[in-house]
Amino acid sequence: MQDGKKVIISLRDVTREFNTGDGKLEALKAISLDIYEGEFVAILGESGCGKTTVLNIMGGMDHLTNGTMILDGKDFSHPSPDELTAYRRNYIGFVFQDYHLMPNLTALENVNFIAELSPNSMPAEEAIEMVGLSDRKNNYPSQMSGGQQQRVSIARALCKHPRLILADEPTAALDYNTSIEVLQVFEDIVKRNQTTVVMVTHNNEISKMANRIVKIKDGQIDEIITNPSPTPAALLSW
Template sequence: MAGKGDNISVLWKIMQALDEEQVENGISEAMETLLKSIEAESAAVWIKNPENKHIYCIVSVGEDNLTGFSIEYGQGLVGEACDSTEMTSVSDAANDERFPAGKDEVSGIEMKNVVFVPMTLRKETVGCIEIINRAKSGEFSDEDKYIMHSLAGLIPMVIEEKGYNYAAQTEKKVIMSLRGVKKDYPSGMDVVHILKGVDLDVYENELLVILGESGCGKSTLLNIIGGMDSLTEGSITVDGKDFSHPTEKELVDFRRDSIGFIFQSYNLMPNLTALENVRFIAEICKNPGDPEEAIAKVGLTDRAGNYPSMMSGGQQQRVSIARAIVKNPRIILADEPTAALDFTTGQEVLVLIEELIASSKTSVVMVTHNVEIAKMANRVVRVRNGKISSIRINSWPMKAADIVW
C-alpha cells in the first residue's frame, strides 16, 4: 500500500515508465509499478476500438495473462467499466454469479477480488484498468485510489500522443446469424423457456466455443444451429438468406450437406468398420471428400478395417471426426468432444480440430464445460439462463498442444 510519503515516488516511476518509446512496454512497466504498490497479483489494460465495437486487452502483467482477449462493447464487467466513469469492484468473486466457480469465465483465472478503473480522455471513457486479486481485504486507501486514477488518466493520453493503434482482427464472412432466437418447451400445463432471445453470428473458418453450466441452454443453441431443433421465436439466416422456418426437405439437405457432427458418445454404427462408417456418410452427401483421405487425416489408416468395439474411445472419436470432415461441411458441431476421453487423448482430438480449421474454411462450434479449452478458441460465448452473457474474442489463441487441464 502506498502511503502519503511515497505515493509521489510511485507516480514518478509510473511517469518515467510511460515515457518509454514502445507504448506497450511503457504501459507494462507502469502497471508493474502499480501492482507492487497496491499489492495485487495481476492487472490488465483494456482499450475500446470504436471501429469494430470491441474492447481489447493490450497489456497484462502479473501472475495471470489476459493479453489478446477481447469482448464486445457492453459485455460483462469489463464492458460495464468501459461505459462508466466510476470505479467498479467485486470484493468476493467466489460468491458472485458473474464468476462461475470463482473463475473468470474465459481465461479460467481464479478470482478472489477484482477492481475496474475507467480510463477517460476528454470526458469520454476509452477503456479501463483491471486489477485482479489484491492481497489485502477491505477498501483501498485514498493514496491507492489516487495512484490508480492517476494511471488511468495517463495511459489514454500516452496512447493518443504516440499514435498507438490496436491491430484488430480482419472481419470474417458470416455463415449464419441468429437474432432474437427463443426456444420454449411445454411442460405439463406450463411452458419452459430455454433460450430467451439469443443474438449470435457464426463466422467462416473459426473455432467458436460455447461455455455454460448444465441447463443454461447451450446444447439447445447447438441443436438449433445444426437444424436439429426449431426455434419458437426469432430469425435465422444462412448466407444472408432466411432460414427461420425451413421445410423438411430444406432441413434434411442442410443437415446432410452443410453440417458435420462430433458427439461425446461417438454415435458410430457398430456393425460397420471405421472406413465403412465414413464411407456411409460420404455416399449420402452432395459434395463429399474421399473417405480414405478422411481416415488418413485423423491418423487411422491402419485401423480402417476395425469395428468400433475393437477401438479405444480416442480412436472412435477420431472416426467421428473423419465422418464429419468427409462431408466438407460449412460448420462442424462438437458437443463435449473430449468429455469421455483422458487428457492425452482429448488433447490429440483438439489438435485434429485445430488442424482442420487451419486447413479449410470450415468452422467448428463446440460446446464444453472445460474453461481451459476456451483458450484455443477464436471466440468464446458464455450462455447463462438462456441468454448470452458475454462474447470474447481471443486475438492470439493458444495452441491445442499447449493447453493443460
C-alpha cells in the same frame, strides 16, 4: 463481416420455449449471435444453461420458437422438412459426446457410409487420413480406443465438406491425453481446411483454444470474448 470473413449463420433474438407440466420453460431468451467462416467458436456454460439448445438450433436438430436464423443469406427460421433434411445432410457435420459408430462396419466403412449420402463428399480414405487413422481404417469400433472412435466420427463429419462442424462436448467421455489428441484434430481442421467449428463445452481450459468464446448463462449470452492468441491444444492443461 469480421476481418473480411463472411457470416455463415446469424441468429437474431432467438428464443426456444418448451411446454412443461407447469407451463412454459424458456430455454433461450433472445439470443443474437453471428458465426463466421473459418473460425473456432467455443460455447461455454454450466449444465442446463442453453448452450446445447443453441447448437441444436444451428444444426437443424431443434427449431426456434421466435426470432430469425439466417444461413448464408437465406432465412432458415422455419424450414420445410425437405429443406431441413438437405441442410443437415449437405451443410452441417455433427460430432457428439457419444460416437454413434455402426459396430458392424470398419472405420473406413463408417466414414464411407456418410460420404455416399452427400453429393460433394471427399473420399473416405482422405477423411480417415486427415484425422490420423489410416493405419486403423480396417478396424471395427470394438477394436479402437474411445479417442480413435471419436476421430472416426470427426472424419465422418469432415468427409461431407461441411460449411460448419458442430461438436457437443466431444471430449467429455475421454481422458486428458486422449482429449488433447482429439482437440488437435479439431485445431488442424480449422487451420488447414478453414472449416468453421462451433464446440459446446463446460471446460474453461478447452475454450482457450477458440478464436471466440461465447458464454451463456440462464438462456442468455452473458459475454462474448475475442481471443487474439488462441492456446495450442497441446498446451492445454486440466
